Amino acid sequence: MHYKRDEAFRFPFDEPVPAEFSIYLKNSDRPGTGTGDSELLDISPGGTRMETTFNIPVKRDEVALKLRFNLYQQPIETDGVIVWKDAVGDGWIYGIDFDENEAVAQTIVNDLKLRRQAER
16 A cells, blocks of 8 residues: 655545546647546545556556546546556556646545535
8 A cells, every 4th residue: 555645634435436537648639538437535635546447557757647526516627647556356546646736626625624524
């Protein structure tokens, strides 16, 4: 298991959050792939742990992902790169590092607060 020790916090989900992703090549004019389904296992403002049945290549300088998910109130869309992957059962778990985007990070924090309040 891999952890980012400098992360402010990481919110684990009791039930994984459905997400959709597409793969694209950095610095390329070619369109990305179609979409694939995945589940978010935990999240922080800077990244997530994602599980899917797709075997995605890990080429940090070349391959990137566009992720779409809903934590509580509004849809969130962000880009990121895979920093690690592990095989698990019939699928893969990926560590995703989000591109820096203060608005997305703040939306994640706000929706996690609202989600936590609703769970009480």
